Amino acid sequence: MQSQHTSNRIAAYSTPVVLAVLLLGFVVLVALFGDKALARTMAETLVRVVLVVSLWIFVGNSGVINFGHAGYMAIGAYCSAWLTLKPQSKALFLPDLPDWLMQAQWPVFPAAIAGGLLAAFIALLSGAAILRLSGIAASIATFAFLAIVNTVYSNWEGVTGATSSVVGLPRYVNQWVALGWAVAAIFAANLYANSASGLALRATREDEVAARASGIDMYRHRLLSLVISGFFTGVSGALLGHSIGVLNPDSFYLGITFISLAMLVVGGIGSLSGAVMGVLLLSLLIELLVRAEQGMAIGTTHFALPSGSQEILIGMAMILVLIVRPNGVTAGKEFKLKPQWLRQSRLDSAKSTN
Amino acid sequence: MTNLAQLFFDAASLGGLYAMAALGIALIFGVMNLVNFAHGEYIAFCVFALIVPSTDAVAMMFLGRAPALVLILVVLALGGLIAVASEYAVFRHLRRADPVAMMIASFALGFVIRNALLAAYGGRPKAISLWPGLNTPVNIAGASVPLLQLIVIVTTLLVVTGLALLLKKTRIGLEMRAAAENFTMARLLGVRANRVITGAFALSGALAAAVALIMATQTGVADVKMGGQIMLVAFIATVLGGLGSLPGAVAAGFMVGIVSVVLQAWLPLDARPFRDAFLYTLVIVCLLLRPQGLFVPASAKPRV
Numbered sequence: 001m002q003s004q005h006t007s008n009r010i011a012a013y014s015t016p017v018v019l020a021v022l023l024l025g026f027v028v029l030v031a032l033f034g035d036k037a038l039a040r041t042m043a044e045t046l047v048r049v050v051l052v053v054s055l056w057i058f059v060g061n062s063g064v065i066n067f068g069h070a071g072y073m074a075i076g077a078y079c080s081a082w083l084t085l086k087p088q089s090k091a092l093f094l095p096d097l098p099d100w101l102m103q104a105q106w107p108v109f110p111a112a113i114a115g116g117l118l119a120a121f122i123a124l125l126s127g128a129a130i131l132r133l134s135g136i137a138a139s140i141a142t143f144a145f146l147a148i149v150n151t152v153y154s155n156w157e158g159v160t161g162a163t164s165s166v167v168g169l170p171r172y173v174n175q176w177v178a179l180g181w182a183v184a185a186i187f188a189a190n191l192y193a194n195s196a197s198g199l200a201l202r203a204t205r206e207d208e209v210a211a212r213a214s215g216i217d218m219y220r221h222r223l224l225s226l227v228i229s230g231f232f233t234g235v236s237g238a239l240l241g242h243s244i245g246v247l248n249p250d251s252f253y254l255g256i257t258f259i260s261l262a263m264l265v266v267g268g269i270g271s272l273s274g275a276v277m278g279v280l281l282l283s284l285l286i287e288l289l290v291r292a293e294q295g296m297a298i299g300t301t302h303f304a305l306p307s308g309s310q311e312i313l314i315g316m317a318m319i320l321v322l323i324v325r326p327n328g329v330t331a332g333k334e335f336k337l338k339p340q341w342l343r344q345s346r347l348d349s350a351k352s353t354n
Numbered sequence: 355m356t357n358l359a360q361l362f363f364d365a366a367s368l369g370g371l372y373a374m375a376a377l378g379i380a381l382i383f384g385v386m387n388l389v390n391f392a393h394g395e396y397i398a399f400c401v402f403a404l405i406v407p408s409t410d411a412v413a414m415m416f417l418g419r420a421p422a423l424v425l426i427l428v429v430l431a432l433g434g435l436i437a438v439a440s441e442y443a444v445f446r447h448l449r450r451a452d453p454v455a456m457m458i459a460s461f462a463l464g465f466v467i468r469n470a471l472l473a474a475y476g477g478r479p480k481a482i483s484l485w486p487g488l489n490t491p492v493n494i495a496g497a498s499v500p501l502l503q504l505i506v507i508v509t510t511l512l513v514v515t516g517l518a519l520l521l522k523k524t525r526i527g528l529e530m531r532a533a534a535e536n537f538t539m540a541r542l543l544g545v546r547a548n549r550v551i552t553g554a555f556a557l558s559g560a561l562a563a564a565v566a567l568i569m570a571t572q573t574g575v576a577d578v579k580m581g582g583q584i585m586l587v588a589f590i591a592t593v594l595g596g597l598g599s600l601p602g603a604v605a606a607g608f609m610v611g612i613v614s615v616v617l618q619a620w621l622p623l624d625a626r627p628f629r630d631a632f633l634y635t636l637v638i639v640c641l642l643l644r645p646q647g648l649f650v651p652a653s654a655k656p657r658v
Binding site: 063065129130132133134141143145148151254258261265306309315316319322323 | 389444455458466470472582590646647
């Protein structure tokens with residue numbers, strides 16, 4: 001005999017399964033019917049899923065907006081590049097790397113893990129300082145963190161190649177690899193959100209004072225979620241690098257910060273399903289707008305949107321969603337399966353209490 | 355001695371610029387708890403208003419050809435106008451939203467303005483010459499100081515005193531301070547919310563325009579990205595000064611300017627490109643020591 005509470009908890013674990021099946025469905029469809037360009041877009045979209053889901057692990061549960069995640073991405077991406085590039089090209093482009101790093105030529109998977117771990121470590125250090133601040137001040141401090149990372153990576157000539165791009169990364173990230181990581185991130189996010197720490201953190205999001213009065217150490221839970229979020233953000237950076245093959249500090253700055261926050265907000269900050277839906281919806285919109293900017297022929301006339309309208313329209317869409325539907329498309333709801341036996345037990349328990 | 359005087363003028367003028375930008379952000383935050391991420395784009399917008407929209411590399415002066423007095427007034431008005439327009443178009447509909455939603459909306463608005471500028475003017479930075487005469491150095495106390503630096507210092511002092519007078523002596527100033535203290539209570543006592551908020555936005559936009567004029571004269575470049583860096587510094591100054599405290603924002607703006615000039619002068623040559631990284635690290639350390647900021651306004655104390 002289960003209580004309603006237990007059945008709700010079990011149903012909460014069905015969310016990642018639903019999301020994973022949804023993504024798998026898209027990938028299979030693209031693999032069966034799509035062309036090469038569509039597969040490329042799918043892989044990029046899935047890398048964004050990893051990014052936005054890992055962003056959600058912190059922002060969604062704590063309610064504190066983090067502008068610094070592009071910094072963790074850069075850290076992960078460059079770390080993976082240092083470990084996987086050929087020693088000859090490192091000697092040429094990144095001459096100041098320490099010797100052991102110069103000789104390193106790791107397989108891609110451990111390199112991605114290492115990128116994530118380094119980002120998680122930096123998240124631990126920076127979070128230990130930043131998360132002592134109150135919500136809005138902490139958000140601004142994360143912005144300062146982003147600027148620090150960008151300044152360092154755009155000027156550290158011999159180690160990061162500064163503003164000249166690092167090229168020649170092995171491009172191993174196809175849609176299947178990205179799907180694997182996206183599913184992993186979704187499951188990790190769901191596990192964390194339903195853990196004791198995740199629940200405590202969401203309690204502080206709803207009411208800081210009441211949560212504190214119930215004995216919740218807000219700082220500790222925020223830091224833990226930032227570290228987990230940092231790990232997957234770092235991995236997403238590594239994946240992004242290995243899907244386009246080129247790294248540049250400016251590709252991890254305001255542009256990606258904006259687009260990932262936009263996806264999270266449009267989908268709905270309050271739920272994991274919202275994070276994933278936001279990525280899918282906005283990626284679709286971006287793809288359509290990019291096609292529209294290239295122009296299409298209707299009959300004999302050629303229609304094209306002026307270039308740059310993609311960004312402007314996405315910004316407007318984001319503002320519109322904030323005004324009309326402030327909690328995003330999913331409004332904080334999760335996709336859940338409620339199998340028959342769970343519902344049955346709920347009825348039973350309702351009866352037994354009568 | 356010469357060096358010290360030089361350092362002093364550099365620090366005071368940079369600090370003044372930062373203080374004005376920080377004031378623009380603190381004003382709006384004080385009245386409606388909005389962290390306005392579009393402020394940097396107001397600055398960029400005002401700079402680009404000086405030149406004719408085109409994607410060519412060479413800039414044609416547009417407003418920039420007008421006589422100085424007209425130009426200053428028009429640009430200040432334009433700055434106020436875009437700020438008020440953004441209030442009408444976006445933030446007015448978000449009055450009941452929480453600060454986080456407003457912050458993200460302002461971030462999106464900034465992104466829209468930035469990309470609109472990019473579409474109209476192209477991505478390349480453009481050389482503009484606005485009052486080049488102001489960059490000629492003058493000798494004061496053994497230091498050669500560009501005239502503009504003196505003007506910046508004087509302007510900052512004027513703006514700060516003017517704003518202080520406005521806030522202390524006029525009715526709208528009183529209403530603004532009341533709104534900053536406790537918005538709901540102020541409304542109950544008959545403060546007209548929309549008037550106060552529109553006023554704060556207009557002032558903030560005019561401050562952005564002043565910053566834009568100074569930056570355009572100083573650097574001689576119009577770049578879409580030019581607002582971003584100074585906006586970040588201004589944010590940091592408002593947090594450092596204590597969110598919502600106007601004197602705190604001014605003091606912290608000056609402080610960040612001074613530290614930044616001192617770092618530039620004293621850091622070893624190899625470390626100089628990383629100056630901003632050192633600066634922001636110092637800021638985070640400073641916030642660790644005083645998480646509420648240096649000057650804590652009464653309104654910042656949490657009520658239960």
